[in-house]
Structures are given as C-alpha cells and as structure tokens.
Amino acid sequence: MRNIDGKLTLIDSAQVFHWEETENGYTAAVNGRIMTDRDEDEEAQTYFDDQRDYNAVADRCRGIPEAETAIKMLPGLRVLNQPCWEALIAFILSSNNNVKRIRSLVLSLCKNYGDRYTYRSREFYGFPGAETLCEVPIDELAQRVKCGYRAQYLVKSAQMVKQGFDLEILKELPLEKARTELAKLSGVGPKVADCVLLFGCRHSDAFPVDIWVKRLMEKWFHETGSVQYLRDRARQILGSECGLIQQAMFHAARTGMIDLE
DNA sequence: AGCCAGGCTGACG
DNA sequence: CGTCAGCATGGC
Numbered sequence: 001m002r003n004i005d006g007k008l009t010l011i012d013s014a015q016v017f018h019w020e021e022t023e024n025g026y027t028a029a030v031n032g033r034i035m036t037d038r039d040e041d042e043e044a045q046t047y048f049d050d051q052r053d054y055n056a057v058a059d060r061c062r063g064i065p066e067a068e069t070a071i072k073m074l075p076g077l078r079v080l081n082q083p084c085w086e087a088l089i090a091f092i093l094s095s096n097n098n099v100k101r102i103r104s105l106v107l108s109l110c111k112n113y114g115d116r117y118t119y120r121s122r123e124f125y126g127f128p129g130a131e132t133l134c135e136v137p138i139d140e141l142a143q144r145v146k147c148g149y150r151a152q153y154l155v156k157s158a159q160m161v162k163q164g165f166d167l168e169i170l171k172e173l174p175l176e177k178a179r180t181e182l183a184k185l186s187g188v189g190p191k192v193a194d195c196v197l198l199f200g201c202r203h204s205d206a207f208p209v210d211i212w213v214k215r216l217m218e219k220w221f222h223e224t225g226s227v228q229y230l231r232d233r234a235r236q237i238l239g240s241e242c243g244l245i246q247q248a249m250f251h252a253a254r255t256g257m258i259d260l261e
Numbered sequence: 262a263g264c265c266a267g268g269c270t271g272a273c274g
Numbered sequence: 275c276g277t278c279a280g281c282a283t284g285g286c
Contacts, residue, residue, distance in 0.1 A: 014267060091267075098266040101284055148282030153269080189269050210267040226276080227268090250267070 002037060002048055007074060008251060010037060014099045015080050015199050015247070017090050017106040020124065027119060029110070029126035031083045034119045049078045057244050066220040067238055070248035073257050079244050080199055084167045086127045087200030092153050092187040094195070099254075108145045109154075133158035153187025160185055170201045178203065190227045198243040206243045207231045212253040213246060215260045 010019035010026040019028040019037075026037040035044055045051065054077070061067040071077075093105045113128035113136065133141075133154055142151035161167060165185065170178045178201065182193040190209075197206035209217070209227040217223045217230050221237060224230075234242050252258045 092269095094266095095268040096266060096281080097268090097283080098285060100266095102267075104284090142282080146283065149269090149280095150282080187269065191268060195267065208267065211265090212267075254267085 002050070002076070002078065008077060011103075012099065013080075014102075014250070014254070016082060016086075017099075017103040018110055018125070018127075020122075022120070022122065027122075027124060029115070029117050029124045030086070032115070032126060034117050034124060046081050049081055052078075054078070054244075057241055060239065060241065061245065064238065067245045067249075070245060070252045070258070073252045074248045077248055077251070079204065079247050081202055082200045083127075084170060084196060084200035085130065085161070087196045088157065088167065088182075088185070088188070089127055089133075089154065091192045091195040091199075092157060092185075093147055093150055095150065095187065095189075095192060105145055105147050105150075109147070112144050130158040130161035134162040150187060156186035157188070167201075170197065171203075175203050175205055179206075190231070194231065194243075198246070204243045205235060205240045207234045207238075207246050208243075208250075209234075210250070212250050216249050216253045216258065219258075219260055 009021075010016065010028070011021060016028075019026045022036070028035055030047060031043065033043075035047065037048070058068070058071045061071055089109070090102070090106050093109070094102045097105070107125070110125035110127055113132055114125040117124045117126065136155060138151045138155050141155060142148060145151065147154070170181060173181065175197065178197055179190070179193050182188050182196055183190070188196070194206040194208040197203040198208060207213075209230045214230060217234065221233070223233050234246065238245050253260060
C-alpha cells in the first residue's frame with residue numbers, strides 16, 4: 001500500500017488477504033491480471049485509491065480528536081477499491097476468524113480453484129470466478145480449503161451471482177439499499193456487507209463493526225449496542241467518510257496502538 | 262488447554 | 275423487530 005510508512009503492508013492490511021511480498025514490493029493476481037504495488041496503470045490507480053486526497057480526509061477530522069488520533073497514527077493508510085466479487089469472497093471467509101487464518105483460507109481457495117499466473121518465476125493465484133465456485137461440492141470445498149461451515153456460504157453466494165445477482169450495481173445504489181441487497185447473499189450479515197461495500201463498492205460511508213471497532217466505540221464515544229446501531233452512530237459522529245476513519249480505528253485498536261483497558 | 266477471532270444462520274419470542 | 279445457541283478451524 002503506497003506510502004505505508006512501515007506500519008501496515010498489503011500482507012497484514014486486513015482489507016485484502018492474497019498479496020505476497022516480492023523483491024522490493026508486493027504482488028498479487030487481481031481481476032484476471034498480475035498487479036504490483038508499483039503499477040501505475042489506471043486499474044492499479046483505482047485499486048490503490050490514488051485519486052483520493054487523504055490529507056483532506058484528515059482535515060475533516062478536526063474537531064473529532066479521537067478520529068484525528070487514529071488517522072495520525074496510520075500515515076499513508078489507504079482504503080482499497082477491490083473488485084467487489086473478490087471482496088465478497090474474502091469477507092465471507094473472514095467471519096469469526098482471525099486475520100492470519102483468513103489469509104491462509106483465501107490463499108488456499110485461490111490456489112485450489114483460481115487461475116495460476118507466473119510472474120518473475122513465482123506463482124500467483126487469482127480468485128476463482130462465480131461460474132467455477134458455484135459448481136464445487138460443498139464438502140470438497142470445506143475439506144480442501146479448510147473453511148468449515150463457510151464452504152456452503154461461498155457456494156450458495158456463487159450460485160446466486162451465477163444466476164444473475166448483480167454485484168456491480170451495488171456501487172450505484174444508496175448505502176442502505178446496497179446493504180439490503182448484499183444481505184440476501186449467503187454468509188453476508190451486517191458486518192461483512194459493510195466490508196464489501198467499503199472495500200469493494202466505493203461506499204466510503206460504510207462502517208464495518210467488528211470486535212475491535214466495537215471496543216473502540218465504547219471507549220471513545222461510550223456507545224454500545226448492536227452492529228447496526230453502532231454503525232449508524234459512527235456515521236452521525238464521524239461523517240460521510242466514516243469508513244475511511246474506521247480503517248484507521250480498526251488498525252489502531254487491533255495492533256495495540258490504542259489502549260483499550 | 263482454553264479462549265478468541267474483521268460473524269452468520271436459523272429458531273424462537 | 276431483537277436475542278441467542280451453535281458453529282469449523284487454528285492462532286496464541
């Protein structure tokens with residue numbers, strides 16, 4: 001992730017899970033091609049969110065000291081624009097898992113069922129498409145990827161996408177409508193839906209609430225309650241780019257930069 | 262060894 | 275509408 005200041009890389013960003021470290025950089029198969037963190041083509045610029053003025057995001061945090069703190073702790077942080085299908089599959093696998101294991105599951109899924117690419121004599125694997133995943137036997141998927149009960153979520157959601165569920169339109173829909181649509185997929189609840197919308201559909205006001213963000217919402221704003229409640233309160237408190245701030249909050253909390261008591 | 266992890270589903274009230 | 279047990283797996 002460009003200008004990451006050594007604090008956060010594409011390996012442990014927890015936004016994306018299949019990037020590999022290569023000589024002086026990072027490499028992954030993305031959307032049917034090989035991409036590196038030094039690519040400057042249009043697709044790569046979009047993926048890395050190059051066009052956004054992150055200084056302006058930080059400026060809009062003034063008056064909210066907590067948000068300002070989190071943003072300043074993570075200079076160079078980006079929120080990626082991944083293909084929504086890739087974000088969907090990765091975050092279905094993410095549920096009730098830790099970041100390291102999510103990475104191993106995603107890598108295993110891609111290696112078992114995705115397309116293989118060779119780049120500088122190393123092999124990389126992309127996400128399998130819906131047309132592939134929808135035909136994989138659930139027990140075989142569970143056994144080979146070791147994703148447990150999430151195997152059926154992957155296959156069912158892949159079948160819905162294959163049958164015509166439109167992921168691309170989620171980018172155009174208003175946030176609430178997009179959430180409702182995404183929740184129709186298997187393995188997608190309120191938290192995973194907001195991850196897909198934030199990381200894959202350019203909804204920068206989506207606000208994923210996991211255990212770390214929940215803890216921070218309580219410590220900072222004395223807010224407790226359901227994922228839906230906390231997410232809506234965060235939108236009120238932090239504004240229309242709360243998702244970008246969420247990413248800083250998440251990392252600051254998860255990596256121990258902020259004392260949670 | 263036992264709790265925890267970028268939670269969801271289905272049942273039940 | 276909200277609540278909650280059960281769930282596969284492995285990191286720590």
